[in-house]
Amino acid sequence: MTAEHPNEQRTDAAAAALPATMTAWVQRRYGDASSVHRAQVPVPTPGPGEALLRVHATALHAGDVHIMHGEPLLVRAFFGLRRPRRATRGMDVAGTVVAVGAGVRGLAPGDEVVGELPGGGLAEYTVAPAARVVRRPEAVAAGVAAAVPVSAGTAWQALDLAGPAAGPDKRVLIIGASGGVGTHTVQLAALRGAEVWAICGARNERLVADLGAARTLDYARVDVATQSRELSPASFDTVIDIVGAAPLRTLRRLVAPGGSVVLVSGEGGRVLGPVGRMLRAGVLSLTPGPRIRPLAATPKTEITAELLRLVASGALRPVIERTFPLADAGAALAHVDARHTVGKVVVLP
Ligand SMILES: NC(=O)c1ccc[n+]([C@@H]2O[C@H](COP(=O)([O-])OP(=O)(O)OC[C@H]3O[C@@H](n4cnc5c(N)ncnc54)[C@H](OP(=O)(O)O)[C@@H]3O)[C@@H](O)[C@H]2O)c1
Numbered sequence: 519m520t521a522e523h524p525n526e527q528r529t530d531a532a533a534a535a536l537p538a539t540m541t542a543w544v545q546r547r548y549g550d551a552s553s554v555h556r557a558q559v560p561v562p563t564p565g566p567g568e569a570l571l572r573v574h575a576t577a578l579h580a581g582d583v584h585i586m587h588g589e590p591l592l593v594r595a596f597f598g599l600r601r602p603r604r605a606t607r608g609m610d611v612a613g614t615v616v617a618v619g620a621g622v623r624g625l626a627p628g629d630e631v632v633g634e635l636p637g638g639g640l641a642e643y644t645v646a647p648a649a650r651v652v653r654r655p656e657a658v659a660a661g662v663a664a665a666v667p668v669s670a671g672t673a674w675q676a677l678d679l680a681g682p683a684a685g686p687d688k689r690v691l692i693i694g695a696s697g698g699v700g701t702h703t704v705q706l707a708a709l710r711g712a713e714v715w716a717i718c719g720a721r722n723e724r725l726v727a728d729l730g731a732a733r734t735l736d737y738a739r740v741d742v743a744t745q746s747r748e749l750s751p752a753s754f755d756t757v758i759d760i761v762g763a764a765p766l767r768t769l770r771r772l773v774a775p776g777g778s779v780v781l782v783s784g785e786g787g788r789v790l791g792p793v794g795r796m797l798r799a800g801v802l803s804l805t806p807g808p809r810i811r812p813l814a815a816t817p818k819t820e821i822t823a824e825l826l827r828l829v830a831s832g833a834l835r836p837v838i839e840r841t842f843p844l845a846d847a848g849a850a851l852a853h854v855d856a857r858h859t860v861g862k863v864v865v866l867p
Pocket residue numbers: 579580581668669672693694695696697698699700717718719720722737760761763781782783784785813814815816854857858859860861
């Protein structure tokens with residue numbers, strides 16, 4: 519956030535009152551949730567271009583547990599070879615600015631903000647690159663706002679990648695509709711005017727229909743890989759794959775000419791994760807037929823701001839399966855790691 523701010527000259531009383539240490543969940547080695555421990559650590563100091571936030575809510579997602587495990591191994595090239603360079607997990611954060619570093623314009627202590635950070639959310643305080651946060655609308659509670667940046671942002675970018683083929687009067691198939699990304703993709707596709715077909719577990723069919731799916735299919739009954747009769751060839755304008763299990767050729771066969779398959783899933787082999795599937799998608803797209811478009815979503819504050827406006831207006835409703843207190847953040851990570859989250863999991867200090 520860089521625009522001029524009316525409160526820029528406000529004295530930093532909140533920062534003066536900061537404690538020296540805080541509770542944070544830290545990780546000194548890669549592993550499952552048992553590798554993450556509660557600790558008392560120094561409250562960080564914001565560097566140039568950063569803001570210090572008092573954390574009100576942190577939402578977790580599949581990416582947090584990929585980094586926690588250091589898997590696929592490719593993750594370690596970016597997040598630390600032997601151990602995670604940043605010890606504290608948690609990227610989606612809503613909090614109050616309590617101090618700003620040098621060169622930060624447009625943010626001041628007392629501002630309520632939300633953003634996708636590089637990590638650090640499972641703590642009482644965290645530093646955020648100022649350019650990664652946006653103002654939280656008053657109408658959106660912190661625990662709801664934190665659920666938005668990564669998952670809804672990914673959903674938005676997946677639909678943008680599909681373009682008009684996921685717009686009015688188009689039929690969109692969403693594979694994996696009940697998780698953090700899926701619940702937002704169903705709602706946003708319906709908001710764009712598409713007819714949404716959604717594949718999810720039987721226990722979530724009612725929820726997904728309430729979110730806007732015209733048709734729901736139980737993944738235990740309808741197997742995309744074997745082309746069940748419900749899924750006839752060329753019957754969709756867009757297929758958005760958030761699970762990553764069905765063969766690419768099968769997904770492509772489901773799409774009508776002019777449409778595309780969007781690959782969102784981060785699953786794949788232990789070493790390269792989804793990269794092999796994405797490369798195969800590139801090769802396959804060279805042959806005649808619908809395009810396969812892999813998505814690598816990136817943090818985009820303008821999209822987060824637009825999504826928060828939709829939440830504030832009631833048009834978008836983040837689904838929050840469970841909230842955990844910060845004292846139970848290890849259990850929250852284990853829950854997300856089990857890969858059966860319905861919507862989002864949020865940790866509240
Ligand atoms: N490309 C990108 O830029 C990007 C960005 C963000 C996330 N991602 C990826 O997107 C994927 C989803 O992330 P997430 O945070 O939304 O995950 P999540 O919330 O953990 O997803 C869990 C949900 O997936 C459902 N599910 C599991 N297997 C399924 C199947 N075979 N068919 C249909 N639904 C199934 C589960 O339902 P049940 O409990 O009924 O099994 C559960 O509700 C991950 O692979 C993540 O790495 C990619």
